[in-house]
Every structure is written in C-alpha cells, then in structure tokens.
Amino acid sequence: MPTAAAHRYRARFDRVLRHIERNLDGDLSAEALSGVAAFSKHHFHRQFAALFGLGVHRYVQLVRFKRASQRLAFRDDPILTIALDSGYDGPEAFSRAFKNRFGQSPSAFRAQPDWAAWHAVYRPLSVTRRFSMPDTPPPIAIVSVPDIPVAVLEHRGDPALIGESVRRFIAWRKAMGLPPRLHATYNILHNDPEQTPPEDYRLDLCVATDHAVELNEAGIRAGRIPGGRCVTLRHIGSDDGLRVALLRLYHDWLPDSGEELRDFPPYLQRVRFFPDVPEHEAVTDIFLPLAG
Template sequence: MCKESLENRIKRVCDFIQHNLEGQLDLAQLSEVAALSRYHFHRVFLAYTGVSVIKYLQLARLKRASFQLAFELDMKIIDIALTAQFDSSEAFSRAFKRTFSQTPSQFRQSPDWPNWYRLYEFTLPSNNDAIAVSIVEFAHTPIAYLTHHGNPQRVYESAGQFVAWRKQSQWSPIAHCRTFGIPNGDPSTMKEDDFEFKICGSLQQNMTSVPDNEFSVKAGAIPAMRCAKATHFGSHDTLEKTIYALYEQWLPQSQEQLGDHPVFFEYLNLIHEVDECDLRTDVYLPLA
C-alpha cells in the first residue's frame, strides 16, 4: 500500500470527524471511513498524525468549545459541554482542565492561548489540491483595527478584545461588515517582538473615524490595489499552505510582479460561528 493512499485515507477520517463533531463516533465507524481494518487503523492514524484517533476527536471537540468559551460569552457552559458531547458540565470541566490546565470558567475569563497552541502542534495530512486564483481590483476600504504586538500565539487575545469592541459599538457590526487580518510578515521567520497583526473590520458607510475607546481600536483603511485572490478552506492554522501555494505555484507562472503591501486575509466566516472545517478565508496577494 503506497504512502499517498494511506495519507489520503487518514485525511478523509480527519475531515469526517471535523464535519461530524456532534455525532456519536467510534473506532469501528472511523476505520470504515478509512477503509482500513480496525486492527490496524488506530496505529496508522497515530503514525500519520502523532496522536491517537480518540485523542484527536476529543481535541477537535474541545477546540471548538474553546472558541465558544472565549468568543461566545452569552453561551452557557453547560450548553457548550453538551455540544461537545459531554453528559454534564462536571465531566466537561474535568476533561477541559486535564487537557488545558484551566477550567472552562478560568479559560473564559483569561485564556492561556500559548499553552492551548502547544496541544495542537501535531501534523495532519495535507491537502495537495491545486488552488484557484483570480486577479481582482480590491477597492479602498475604510476600517477599524486593533494591532496585536508580539507572540503570534496570543493573537486570539487581541481578537477577543476586537470582538468585544464590535459588539459594544455600532461602528463595525459583525453581522453587516467585513472582517480582515493584516500581518506584517511570516511569524515563523521573524523575531516575536517584531510581529504585528492588525485585526480589522470594515466601517459602515460614510463612517471614517472611530471614537476613543478602552480597546485601543483605531480608524484606518486598506488601500485600493490589484491582488491575486485565492480562497482557503478550513483551519486558519493551515493558511500558510495557501499563501505559499500563491508564491510557489501561481506567481512564477503568472508573469505578475509583487506589490508594496503585505499579504492580507478576509474572513468570510468566523471561528466561533462555524465548525473549523467550514471556515472560508480569502487570501489576497498584492500585485504591482
């Protein structure tokens, strides 16, 4: 059996889990999805991901629960627990604390995102599908933004502050305005202290300024420019794969020249609103 065949089977299982987090899943069912004998499936899964399939399933459910705790403050912990397939808030709390060293209440109040990230540093089978790229004229877009400085593993802290500002104000409501992210570079290639990430929301029509606020949200704009655009499907953790596909696969064949603006993202939906597998993110590569 070739390596690619096994990798595709494990990817199929990961995708199936992500689309069925609220279902009753077991090893027998998942081994059928992989088309592998149940006697070998769990070992093959562990070999390709570095975690057991049961651990992966629990981490996937707890990951969604983490975002609900951090960003859906009106959602009750018991409802989050039941959605994550726990029979009670007590069982959910025990599993959550055992995994993240914080209770759900502690995480909701002050998430330890760097520790959270360490739990998700396993490798998943990659998607090698070719990306679809279009050339677009991005229009000048007034925005409100909050700048995150430093550790990229703490971006969600800043995102939580920006979400809180959006819900409190009427200047960039989540339901009616676009959401962008603008990094100043690849965090894996720069010093932590040099990393910045602007979390942005488009402003409502005819609004070009933002009142002073406790969240340090400011007004700005994304300038008009030509861009190559590709849509990334799934986890934000794998955005780099789409970014580098633009640089490595598309750009050399396009005869285009790069523009003087960093790559940026438009989040077509948000992590606390949909399952991670259903995330859609437009990646914009500025052109001259």
Template sequence: MVLNMDETANRTKMHHLAEKLERAREFIELNLDSDIDLDALSGVACLSKFHFHRQFSIRYGVNVATYVRLLRLKKSSYQLVYRPDISVTDIALDCRYENSESFSRAFRKVFGVSPSAFRQAPDWASWETHFDAIVRVRNEVYVNRTDFEVEIVDVPSITIAAMEHRDSPNRLGGTVGEFIEWRRANHCPPSKYRTFNLVFDDPDAVTDSSFRFDIGCELPERADLSDPHIKVKTIEGGRCAKIRFVGSTDAIGVAVRHLYSPWLEQSGEKLRDFPVFFERINLFPEVPEREMITDIYLPIQ
C-alpha cells in the same frame, strides 16, 4: 532510480493505506458535532479496528480519541472566551460531552484549569502548545497542494477600524478577544461589517514579540474611536491576486506561500507595497473549522 517490483508494490500499498486513513480523518472533521466511534471510523477506512487504531496513531502522531478530543476542546475554548453569552453547560453539550462535569474534567486534564477559569483569564500561549499535532496534520494535508485557484481582481479602497497585534503569534488570541469586545460595544457584528486582517509577517518566520498582525472591520459610522488601541486604516485599492481558502486557518499559510511562490514567479506579476490581507467571510466557532472561508489577497502592481 529504478524501483524493483517489491519496492513499487510496497509504495503502492502505503499510498493506499494513507488514502484510507485520510478518509477517516476527514470523516472526523466532517462529523465532529456528531457521535464518532471506532467502528464507524474503521469502516470508513476499510480496516480492522485494531489495525486502524494503530495505523492512525503512527501516521498522524496522535491517537484517534486524542485527535477528536482536541478538536472539540479547541471549539469549546473559542466559545468560552469569545462567546460569553453561552453557558459552560451549553458549551459542554454542544461539544458532545454528557454534562458540564465531564466537560470540566476533560478540559482541566488538558489545560490544567477549569473552563470557567479559562474563560476569565485565557492563557493563549500555553493553550496553543496543546494543538501542535492538529496544526501539523492539517498542514501536511495541504503542503503538496498545487491546485489553488488564483484570480486577478480589482479591490476598492476600504476604511477599517483596526487593532494592532504587536506580540508573538501565540498571544494573538488575546488581541482577538479585545477586538471582539470593542466590536460588541460599538454594535458592528461580522454579519453587517466585513472582517479583515493585515498580515505583515509570517508567523512561522517571526515568532517573537516583533510579529505584526492587524485585526479589523469596516469602519462603522458612529464608532467610538477613543480607545487608544483602535486605529483607522485604509486597505489600499488596486489589483490583487486572490485565493479563496476553505478550511481551518491552521493551514492557511500554505495558500499564502503558494501566492508568493510558485504563483508570483510564474505569473510575472510584481508586488505592490502593501501587505497580504485576509477577508474573513465567516468565522469559527460560528461555523465549523472545515467550513471557514477566507479570501486571501496579495496586492500586485
């Protein structure tokens, strides 16, 4: 198909606009812990404030203020549940709210419960639905990437203490919380004991209670294994294709799918009978989502 000059010019214009908006979106991700205003964002995008605001909403399906608010509320949700030693007030201030009252109003408006109530009984399945726009946008950014660097590595066998999640993907947060509590009780923090996930199913393909996902860490010498939810498992040593993924795990599926296709097809390698597994080099909310590092391993023969 041959494009006429007007069509070509229009596509070029839309491409440049998309690049400008993406610069602004990345600026938000990079500066989430700082004050963000419309003047700064429109300046980054080199667009007028009115034009920028409208175009951001059209492109990403959510307005600027909502995008920023959701990212901050996501961080606060993780802190509330997984970091019980941090007070609600400190979480509010860390997430750029003036005080705990303004934070509570914003939190309740989105999730329908107070931060304290969510901390006591988080409904992760309901919570997740509020972040559909964020997940969609982040996946769109990565979906056309073909420049993932894949290396072949030899991985030694690793014995882990694992908690099996056998429920829908949107309830994974509850199992994560239970495993974190077990880790604390057994004095095996992520800083000393590596963190792993065994990924048996694609959460986009298996959305019901048959979804399988293990959360684990290196087995501590004196771990209490009386908890019936904890299983001792072995990550089998051998050759693996590895991608180091930097960024939110909202979009990590793009990198996993890249390993299966096109990389596996083009490499001529064959799969081993062991699931994809992740090593979490660092964890959110200890680091911002944009700084998360996850090593993805595809076992091959």
C-alpha cells in the same frame, strides 16, 4: 518525492480528518473511522498514530475541545450548552475533563484564558492538519479591489497571544455596533510567525467601516486597505492550512504569472467564522496585492 501509492494512502487519512470535522457530534470511534478510510479496524489506530504522531482518540478529543474552548473565549454561549454539545452529560464532567486538559476550569478559561497552555495543547493538532490535502485545489483569480476604510487593532508580540487581542477586538466591535454580517473582517499579515522573532511579530485585526474612530481604551485606530489589483485564493477550513495556501500563491503561482507584487502586505478577509460554523466550513479569502 512521495510515490503515487503514498499519495493515495495519505488521501485516505485526509478523508478521515475531514469526516471528523464534519461529524463532531457523531460516532467517531476508531472502528467507525477505520470504515471511512477503508482500513482494517485491527490496524487503523496504529496506522493513524504512526502517520500523525498522536492517537485517533486524542485527535478527536482535541478537535472537540478546540470548538469548546473557542466558544468559551470568543462567544457568550452558556457553559452547559457547550458541555452538552461536546458530548458530556453535564457541566461537572465537562469541567473536570477541560481542567485536566488545560489546567483551567471552563469558567476560569472564559474569564482569562491561559493562551500559552492552550497553544501547547493544540500544537500536535496544528501539525497534523497543516499538510492535509484539499479535495480539489481552489481556483486562483485576479480581481480589482476598492479602497477599504477600516478600524484597526494592531497585535504586536508573541503570536500565541493573538487570542487576547481578538477578545479585545470583538468587545470593541460589539460596543460600536459593527457585527461581522454587516461589516467585513480583515487581517493584515505583516510578517510570517515562523520566520519572525515572537517579539517582532505583527498582525492587524480590521473591521470595514467608514465611521470615525474615536480615541478608545482598546487601542483601535482608523486605517485603510488600499485598493488595486490582487490575486486571490479562497481557503476553506482550519487556519492550520492557511500558511500552505498562501505559499501556493508565492511558490506555485507567482513565478509563472509574470506579475509583480505591490508594496503592501498580504491580507485575509474572514468570510465565515469558526466557531460560528464548523471549522471545516470556515471561509477565508487570501489577497496578494499586485502592481499595476
């Protein structure tokens, strides 16, 4: 078990990770970040690399490029705006750096992202963030949820390709006039990507609507999230921490609760979206359906 000193040491680095998320447009030099952690600037970059397996400069680059790539793939922001927001003087320098990182220019990525390359680039970032400790563990509550009629796009297959399903889902929603501010967004988690062969993986992308769903080329159908009692936990931040938050319900809460689970998968409600908000401000409500 980690000692209290080890927890305090790790907490100082978690403070750095949160600072980076909250100040993507600010000074994120190793010298500035060493001050956030209250470590010597002469040792900080080595301490960071020893703990996380990648250097602090690369970590900052990955976080900034992740925001840029999400905006390219899922939003209509001009490439010039994305380049300037990423700290570049213009689109040419941004394009060179982006292509060097992903093997595609920003315009090529926007047209047809290479998701396999994208996930390979961000794997170190995901591993680093997965076990970041929240400032305060969020509260757990039991709530009653009504039936929710939804339109469903079923993603089956490699979880690394979910981004392509999300693009198709967003395009259909826009065509149907179902914006997130008026129609809630849900994900139904049929299985765990870390415990499931890629070809058997399934996740449902859902939008709340009681409108009839006509036959469509996107493959979207009508569905329903059944109402009933659920235990819920709010996760704030990157999706990289979602699995740990979900395991908190299964591992820490459920055994002592005296509750039984209902025969329906866990699901998420996407309350605030990255990249519309900074990644550390994304809000996701986790629901575990309960019997009774």
